Amino acid sequence: MQQRAENTRQAVLLGAAISFEKFGYGTSSLSTILAHAGVTKGAMYFHFASKEELAHAVIEAQHQLAMNGVQAVTEQVPVALDALVFVSQEMARQLVEEPVARGGMRLTLEIGSIQGPVQRPYLDWIDSIRTLATRAAGEGDLADGIDVEALAKFVVGAFTGVQVLSEVLYGRVDLYERLAEMWALLLPAVAAPHAVERAIACAARAPRDWTVPRAGLDVNA
């Protein structure tokens, strides 16, 4: 019974994410969301009272997915600088493969115009990158004098814009390639000389789903 309710909730969230991605917040209606969710109106209202509540639930679901990605990569990649690169690749994979990530990303950019800015996902994301960058500095993998705070903010900002541009111009089919280029341009300035090539090679690797743990996989193979 509880499982069935959870399944319904997930179906509504997915329908809402697809609808918000397609139509934006302002133009999405509860009926377009219902049409994409494939549940009854009663089932939807059992879980969510309004479009606003749904929008915040999609943003929260995307945020949870992103934080799971950070945690999975951090647990599986011992070298912090490499983990930092793989985290951005996992964020890209989520945008390419997960409707909730795309819906949440659009909402985060858009709903702020109606209800004030949605800051927490960005702040938590910057925190995660700052933590990894601080570890990378401790491991001797950052160039001398790199401002870790500035780097964390810039990586999150640059990723956000690179994916916007990739979405607008090419429907995100070039996102992994643009991201690899971003790291190839940036790493020679921010990584310690011995770490540059290794980290660029991480960025050029084919994306994998980090949130699905694979026992025994050597990520540095």
Added chain:
Amino acid sequence: MQQRAENTRQAVLLGAAISFEKFGYGTSSLSTILAHAGVTKGAMYFHFASKEELAHAVIEAQHQLAMNGVQAVTEQVPVALDALVFVSQEMARQLVEEPVARGGMRLTLEIGSIQGPVQRPYLDWIDSIRTLATRAAGEGDLADGIDVEALAKFVVGAFTGVQVLSEVLYGRVDLYERLAEMWALLLPAVAAPHAVERAIACAARAPRDWTVPRAGLDVNA
């Protein structure tokens, strides 16, 4: 008479830009736009038939402003790499000071969800940066082996995201500072060694309005 019509058209455009920035495309209505424009309904309909037409006019006005900025900087700054840095600073100034730039930026991100992506402003902006970067390479101011096409796309993408983050987190009060950090992180990798400090110094300078020509001003002073 023609001047009066043009003034009315500008007032409607400005009202629309402010309304789109504040409420987004989906939630803006012709009546909120009218309230911000301070003109009669008849005057508005004389110039624009629909909200959609207004949105595209704001995007076009922002695009024109941006291209004027690129042209003004290019004419006033002889060194291409420095011009490239000053162009991004001028784009930031427009976002901070010009409602049309803010309204257009929000619409470009948002209206695509309703009517398909708005690509031309991004493509023209990438073109401008590619032209400057190609000139900078010819002037010996880029590092060896820099992919000019990748650089142009990355600079536009990174700027877009840095300004989104600055808007969401701090209402753009930190935009110039974030942009100076972006260049301080990126230039050591993409500029030729002799040009790094000079270009970083350009990014750290106080912003000025490049679209207002100042006779006899030495920009490298």
